[in-house]
Amino acid sequence: ALSAQIHRELSSWTAAAQKQANAHLDALTLARFAVAAPLQGDDLFTMFREAMAWRAEYGVCAIFDELHPVRLRASGATDRQRRVRDHFYAGVGGVARDGVPFFVERLGSADLDGYTRDAETLELMQQAYVAQLEMIYRTARAASAASGRLCYGLIVVDIQGLSLLGLRRGMALIKFAAKIVSGRPMPGPRVPWRAAQRPGSSQP
Numbered sequence: 001a002l003s004a005q006i007h008r009e010l011s012s013w014t015a016a017a018q019k020q021a022n023a024h025l026d027a028l029t030l031a032r033f034a035v036a037a038p039l040q041g042d043d044l045f046t047m048f049r050e051a052m053a054w055r056a057e058y059g060v061c062a063i064f065d066e067l068h069p070v071r072l073r074a075s076g077a078t079d080r081q082r083r084v085r086d087h088f089y090a091g092v093g094g095v096a097r098d099g100v101p102f103f104v105e106r107l108g109s110a111d112l113d114g115y116t117r118d119a120e121t122l123e124l125m126q127q128a129y130v131a132q133l134e135m136i137y138r139t140a141r142a143a144s145a146a147s148g149r150l151c152y153g154l155i156v157v158d159i160q161g162l163s164l165l166g167l168r169r170g171m172a173l174i175k176f177a178a179k180i181v182s183g184r185p186m187p188g189p190r191v192p193w194r195a196a197q198r199p200g201s202s203q204p
Helices: 002-012 015-022 027-039 044-058 060-066 079-087 119-147 164-169 171-182
Strands: 090-095 101-105 154-157
Touching (some): 002 015, 002 027, 027 044, 027 119, 044 060, 060 119, 101 119
Antiparallel strands (some): 090 101
């Protein structure tokens, strides 16, 4: 039903949003939205449409391409890529024993005060977080396609060393991240990711 409704309405969307939609019409991705929408109190079609519109408007694919971990480590990395490589606090963890891919956010070691010191750095770290979530999303899609069942990525948040002062100073970035993960009003992309928070984690 969702796929049919999308195809009926697709021609009225922007060209960029149509491109995003066409790349997300596989059955397992639509099932991911079907699971997430009622949990977040959203209409399924509206959630999908707004997610595709947000992805197109924010340039998620371009950000992911620029800030992909392989590009960050390349010898010809740009200044933006080097800054993300050296200062962003999240990345790939590995694969758990049950086969679930996991990702680590070392929030306690993040320079949240430095991130929010100027608008340019804050925007770059926000884009780095979008790229991180896109990595999780794409990994979960690939795992789902390989296994033939709906799979999720696990986010492990390491808060060891995080102070209340640091939390307050980094609130702009934390609020931005929370809007994306929770799928609430824009600028979040409203795409379903599953997050798990743990009070301190070991090295992956």
